[in-house]
Amino acid sequence: MKLAMIGLGKMGINLVANLRRNGHEVVAFDLNEIAVQEATRLGALPASNIDDVLSQLPHPSIVWSMLPAGKPTQATIETLATKLAADDIVIDGGNSFYEDSKQHSSLLATKGIHFFDVGTSGGMRGANANGNFMIGGDSREVFKQIEPIFKDIAQEDGYLYTGKAGSGHYLKMVHNGIEYGMMQSIAEGFDVLSHGEFEYDNEAVAKVWRNGSVIRSWLMELAEAAFAKDPKLESLKGVMHSSGEGKWTLEEALKLQVPTPVIGLSLMMRYRSLEDDTFTGKVVAALRNEFGGHMVDKQ
8 A cells, every 4th residue: 555654754754664664655755855865765666845746646645643732743644635626545653643633524524524533552662563553533444445455564463543633642642641651650769679678670570571571561571671771770860751641631631530540640740840850751752762762851
């Protein structure tokens, strides 16, 4: 299948690699020419602007946007609304707010263009192979047209069509709220260990916990990898940045009057980490860097 990828950051470029490995043709575009060159080395067809992208696609066209949420995605969707034709398909695989995705779907629908909001999980590794995708969009029948893409690039049972537009990004939003709580709990546990009377090898602890224990997980595997690089995370500041999805989850919970104390406190702890250094902050910062390549502050 032939499609375009707009946005070749750490997730977009890995999706290009995944798509190419699975035999899909990809037209790649980014404002960063070096990123386009990297995509070309992966076998993608380069494009210099959106018009160039669309000139290389068949009809109906499939355009996958992998841009930061907010203005970059909004501007791209608005541009595509003026240039695509009826029955073309737009996929937003970034971390857009679900209300924005509902608006994007409505805008494109006025032109007969189909829209799918895709929550993408698994970090850079998942984008590159065996990813996880939560897919909203108002037409199950049209989804069947693009389903082979997800079947190829996702882990087995790693994609789900979730229903009407906005539902994919809503599900990913809640997923990320859960992620906040899980990372915070892991980090607090290691913080207790670091203050206790016993001398533990953090890498070895993470390894034994990820093999057969109740709390085994990919996050624990990532903790092991982070401690292998820096046993006490001494090179990192305990600053826990956030992308906004935990905040959105908490706001949604408050609106629905659903108690989410763990997610709420996890978000508060991220804000707290911006003030003083903590080992808890170091662990969460290391985990985010391991799975998503997210920024860390060095000492």
